[in-house]
Each structure stands twice: as C-alpha cells, then as structure tokens.
Amino acid sequence: MSRRTPLLRRIVTTDLPVALIVCFAIGPYLWMVLTSLTPDKRLAAIGVALAPVDWVIENYERLFSRTTFIENLGNSLIVASGTVVVGLALSITAAYAFSRFRFRGRRFLMLQFLVINMFPIVLLILPLFVMMRRLGLLDTHAALIIANATIAIPFSVWMLTSYMNGIPTELDEAAMTDGCSRTGALWRIVLPLCWPGMVATGIYIFITAWNEYLYALTLGGRKVRTMTVALQTLIGEYQIEWGLLTAGGVVGALPVTILFLVVQRRLVSGLTAGAVKG
C-alpha cells in the first residue's frame, strides 16, 4: 500500500499531464496521417477512418502518379543540400577565427552575425527579388540557395563557433609546435574534432531550408517549385482535396521529422549552451 500511493501520485501529477501535452503535440500530426489514409469518398461522407481496416493508400498513389510531387521533392532536396554546402563552407573559417583569435572588431562582427538572424524576412524578400531579376536568376535553384543562405550562414557561424569553443586550444598549439601552420591546425585538428557539431549544424540548416516557404514562393516559379510551394498549389480553387493534401504533408514532413529526432539532443546542447551560461 505504501508503495502504491507514490506510484498513483506520480501517475496523476506527472504521467497524466505529460500524456496530455504529448497528445496536444502530436495529435494534429496523427490526424493528418489518418486523413491521408482515408479514401476521398469516405472523407466527405462519413469522415476520417479511424480503424485500420478502412485504410487505403490511394491518396499516396494519386499523389505520385498525378502530380509532380516527386519532382518538387527533388527541387527541395537540391535547394536544401546546396544551402547546407554553402552555409557550412563559408562559416567554417569564420567560426575558427571567432573561436581562436582575439582581434579588433571581433565583437562587432560577431554581433553582426547575430543581428542578421533577426532581420524580418519580409525586409529582404523584396530587394532579393529585384536583385535576382536583375541577375536573371529568378526561378533557379541558385536563387533559392542564395536566399536560404541569408539564414544559414549566420546561424552556422554561431553554432560552429560554439562547438569550436568546446575544443581545447592546447590541441592547436601542440599541433603548431609540431610544425603545423594555423590553417593546418584547423584542418587536421579542429575540424575532425568538431565533426559531430558540423553534422548537427548541417542537418539543422537542411531542415530549415527544406521547410522554407516564402522565398521559394517568391523567387521560385514553374521550373523550380519546391515541396512546400507545391503543397499549397494542391489546394484547389473551389474545394480542397484533403486526402491528397495530407498525403503530401506526411511525405513532405517525413524526412525532416526523422532528421530532427536524430539530431535534437546535440542541437539543443549547442543552442542552449550560450543561453544558459549567458
């Protein structure tokens, strides 16, 4: 009896409230999955099919055979991967400089990268459109990669700086005593050690670029239409085919959900390191 009371108490004060919050968090997602498995006719007449016997995959078949969704996923993949490459490549050396050197203007430059992240996207979207039009880059992958890089570069500089700060400077110094140059120390010592941090940062950039919508809508077009824009165009003029739409939502969300679950612990530690200490 004395053992059951604390258990019961724990269930009432902890497990039940947590279960409620978890339901709130994943309920809409599960509802989308259920809707995507319901045949269209049934959806209009009776509603979402809750029992597995009524589930069909016809919405997914239609999605892949009748729409250009595969192509759109491909575009999203190109844009997101391109953004990862650009974002990481440009920020590795910058993060190394912030982490290992004390120089004039360091604070100002670091602040600059922080402030960029706070600029309203709506402030940049119009001039970027004008710029891409002038350069003839509208409706290309390059335009979307450049636009996404405005978010990815500052983010990546901050994350990589924080990861590199975690690698003792004695290691670089030891390498340089052994005859390595400064940049040699970066490539041979620091990069291999902050590899996990780079993977986490890269995955987060990938997720952000994959999920991005406004730039893709404004700077993309018929040739380069990403998954997010394509989903919105699936909405018909007069009625919405919810079965088809939710099937697209499930497929579009799947890669990022999996990546996020893989990377969340490392990402959280990187993101919160500054916030908690500072």
Next chain:
Amino acid sequence: MTRRRKGGATLPYWLLSPAVVVTLFIVFVPMAEAVFLSLHDYLIWKPTSFAFVGLKNFITALGDEVFWISAWHTLIWIGLTVPAQMLLGLVTALLLNRTFPWRGLARALVIIPWALPSVITALMWRWIYDANNGVLNDILVRIGVLQSAFPWLADPDSALLSIVLTLTWQGFPFFAVMILAGLQAIPSSHYEAADIDGATTWQQFRHVTLPGIAGVLVTAGLLRLIWVANSIDVIFVMTGGGPGYATYTLPLYAFIEARTSLNFGYGSALAVMFTIILGAFIVFYLRRAGRSLEA
C-alpha cells in the same frame, strides 16, 4: 604567442572574409536597397515609373487604415502568442524535468511540432478548423459545447485567435527545450537547502526555480518574440490575411502589398517601418528584462 607571428595579425580577417563578404552582398546590400526602394514609387510591372518620392510612402502609411489595423493585430499577435508559448513551454519543461519511465520518449515527441514545415502546420490546422469536416467542430458539437459547426477561420472574430493557437502549438516546444536545459543547470543543492529551510513547493518554485531560469526565459522570450513577429507563412497559408483584414499583421501586409499589388515601393516602406518598430520593441524589451533580472 603564435598569433604574433608574421602575418598573424591579418589572418583572422582572411579567415572571416568569405562569410563577411557574402553576407554583405546577400543581406546588407539588399537591406540598403529595401530602404532605397521605400523612398521611391515603384510598381514592378511599370519599370519606367521609378521615381524618387522621399518620405511619401511613409506618410501614406500613417494615414492608411490598413496599416493601423495591421499594427494593432501585430501587437495582439505577439502579446498573446509569446506568453502562451512561454507558459505552455514552462509547464512542459517542469513536467519533463521529473523522473518517469517514458521521459526520453515524451521529450522526443513533444519536439515534433517544431520540426514540421510551417506550410504543413498551417494546412494541418486548416483541416482541423475546417467548417464542414473539421475535427474540432466535430468534437465540440459532440460534447455539446457548440450547437452547430463554426467557421473558425472564416469568422473575423475568431480567425486571429485560431491562428494564435496554431502558432502556440508550433512554438511551445522551443520554450520547453530551452527551459528544460535551464532547469537542469540549477544545482540540486539549492533545492536541498530550500527543503531544509522548510520551503513549500510554491516557495521553491518562486525562489529557486524561477530565478534559476530567468536568464533562459529572457533569452528564449526575445528569440521567440522576434520569430513570432516575423512569422507570416502560417498566416499566409491559413487565411491569406482574411477574412477582410482580420488576420493582417504588418509584415504580412508588406508582403501582400508587394506580391499582389506589385507595389514594391510601398511594400518596402511598410517592411522598413515594421523593422524599425520591431527594433524599438526589442530595445524596450531588453531594458525591461534587464531591470527585472537585477531586481
């Protein structure tokens, strides 16, 4: 010191130059151009009509009824969404900080709303709110709260609040994760000391937990404030600003002005004004937050 070696003084600048030069060209030049555009009459389909008009666009905005409606909605939007996200995030973090067998699973699942693309979030909730077949109406009618289905997103009185709920759903995991990290950084000795002093649960929360996570709350609050203020994709997909102007916020108004009216001059002016207001708001927030942290 090795960095005193020959050439060492310029090395950090060389290392920084790729990132700095690129951001200069893709962020700071466009930003300056936004300010430049805002001083001009510029309809993008009439390239010849590019004319300098000084502050005319800004003056027009101040007399524009939609501008004030949008500004008011932006205030409501931030004022409801950020506290709601923070409160729900705080409760979630406090619960997830306790020990129970499925804690790892719960932590992973709670984060999911944060990972989803905004477009999918918006469509998902549109479906939930749907007037004909939406599950929300279905549930509310069944338990007797509503007599008949209610058009949540088509009614001017409920549209903005409905989107606030969606954004609360999308944003609370961020707070939960940040606050959880803050909670874990509070040394358990503080709680033990409070226990010895005979502090009640509420007193412990008030005098140990809250001061311990105050820094995180301020930082996370600021990040979310900026993010929520800027976030227009969810509104754009859910209602497109409608019905009427019921869900217009300032950045959305700027975006729609440029996108549908193709009025880049006025759109840029709205965007610039929004940025200035947001900047002022951030400074105010930091002052207030800084003061309350010291107190």
